[in-house]
Amino acid sequence: MADARTMQCLLAVSLLFLVAHAHAQLSTTFYSRSCPSLETTVWEVMKQAVVKEQRVGASLLRLFFHDCFVQGCDGSILLDAAGGEKSAGPNANSLRGFDVIDTIKARMEAKCPGVVSCADILALAARDGTVLVRPCQRSPTLPVCFATLVNLMFLRPYQLRGPTWKVPLGRRDSTTASQSLANANLPSSGSSLSTLISTFASKGLSATDMTALSGAHTIGLARCSTFRDHVYNDANINSSFAARRRKTCQRSGGDSHLAPMDVHSSRVFDNSYYQNLMARRGLLHSDQELFNGGSQDALVRQYSANPALFRKDFVTAMIKMGNINPLTGTAGQIRKNCRVVNR
Ligand code: HEM
Numbered sequence: 429m430a431d432a433r434t435m436q437c438l439l440a441v442s443l444l445f446l447v448a449h450a451h452a453q454l455s456t457t458f459y460s461r462s463c464p465s466l467e468t469t470v471w472e473v474m475k476q477a478v479v480k481e482q483r484v485g486a487s488l489l490r491l492f493f494h495d496c497f498v499q500g501c502d503g504s505i506l507l508d509a510a511g512g513e514k515s516a517g518p519n520a521n522s523l524r525g526f527d528v529i530d531t532i533k534a535r536m537e538a539k540c541p542g543v544v545s546c547a548d549i550l551a552l553a554a555r556d557g558t559v560l561v562r563p564c565q566r567s568p569t570l571p572v573c574f575a576t577l578v579n580l581m582f583l584r585p586y587q588l589r590g591p592t593w594k595v596p597l598g599r600r601d602s603t604t605a606s607q608s609l610a611n612a613n614l615p616s617s618g619s620s621l622s623t624l625i626s627t628f629a630s631k632g633l634s635a636t637d638m639t640a641l642s643g644a645h646t647i648g649l650a651r652c653s654t655f656r657d658h659v660y661n662d663a664n665i666n667s668s669f670a671a672r673r674r675k676t677c678q679r680s681g682g683d684s685h686l687a688p689m690d691v692h693s694s695r696v697f698d699n700s701y702y703q704n705l706m707a708r709r710g711l712l713h714s715d716q717e718l719f720n721g722g723s724q725d726a727l728v729r730q731y732s733a734n735p736a737l738f739r740k741d742f743v744t745a746m747i748k749m750g751n752i753n754p755l756t757g758t759a760g761q762i763r764k765n766c767r768v769v770n771r
Pocket residue numbers: 483486487488489490493521522523524615616617618619624638641642644645647648649650651652654689712714
């Protein structure tokens with residue numbers, strides 16, 4: 429009798445644990461009843477934003493990374509309050525795309541008030557930013573984009589766009605942000621391979637995840653201040669590539685002069701980032717650390733030869749990154765305005 433009771437108790441406790449655990453999990457159908465128009469709205473706003481400025485897809489992808497690495501994927505990066513994450517070293521004068529999140533949020537508040545979190549909007553915008561990468565913007569004077577035609581001759585159509593995936597949802601928004609955590613938790617362009625590996629490991633991401641996620645640097649731009657040391661002082665860099673970058677990035681001044689993260693095709697989400705690394709054409713010191721005689725060399729070789737493997741591992745790692753410490757259930761809140769905590 430006592431044994432049966434013990435069994436019943438154990439069963440009840442396990443069930444409770446399972447239910448609690450299930451609540452803490454994200455789901456790709458989280459808003460399918462409460463706000464079914466969410467994904468199409470995000471997609472429409474992102475499409476318009478990318479047509480207006482091609483780079484914004486890359487900027488939102490980075491914004492999501494910088495959100496997830498500080499307190500978890502909780503929208504804390506979006507808060508404007510003084511002492512927040514926006515003014516931390518890796519973010520100040522660097523992160524972009526906040527206005528796009530504001531536009532999406534305003535539309536969602538009009539359609540489903542108080543339902544969709546800023547953290548989830550950011551996760552979807554990052555995914556769509558990746559998918560919407562386009563080789564060029566159509567010029568108003570030319571009916572067809574020349575670069576698109578050239579690319580179509582050499583690439584399969586799916587390779588013109590970034591990979592897509594179903595985004596697990598159900599995150600809630602934080603009521604706090606932390607500048608000190610942003611300074612401590614985000615990797616820098618001067619990081620060594622071992623620092624990169626340990627920084628990602630501290631977020632539950634493997635070295636493979638880190639190397640795959642770094643492939644995001646196949647799109648977007650970087651400021652001179654982030655790669656100056658590498659192009660002037662590092663030995664492991666192709667000399668003509670370094671000379672080319674130095675032309676628009678002087679030893680002093682011009683900190684905000686921009687260069688493409690991927691010298692080959694910064695407007696196509698492809699695997700040329702890894703091919704660049706093998707040719708010692710990584711833009712950042714931290715990029716080149718992935719192919720510098722260390723543990724990631726073999727994987728860089730694999731990704732540079734196998735674009736499908738890169739895309740698969742990138743998607744896996746993005747979903748893993750999106751799972752870093754989300755606030756779920758009744759934790760946090762659904763902000764009305766992504767820039768401020770609800771009163
Ligand atoms: C591995 C460690 C990483 C380091 C050290 C790093 C560092 C940087 C730096 C210094 C920039 C240029 C910022 C500027 O000039 O303002 C940059 C840009 C960028 N990063 Fe990373 N990053 C890392 C990983 C990632 C990850 C995991 C992602 C996304 C999954 C990502 C996505 C991007 C994108 C898309 C850009 C271009 C943004 C734009 O054009 O607005 N990075 N990164």
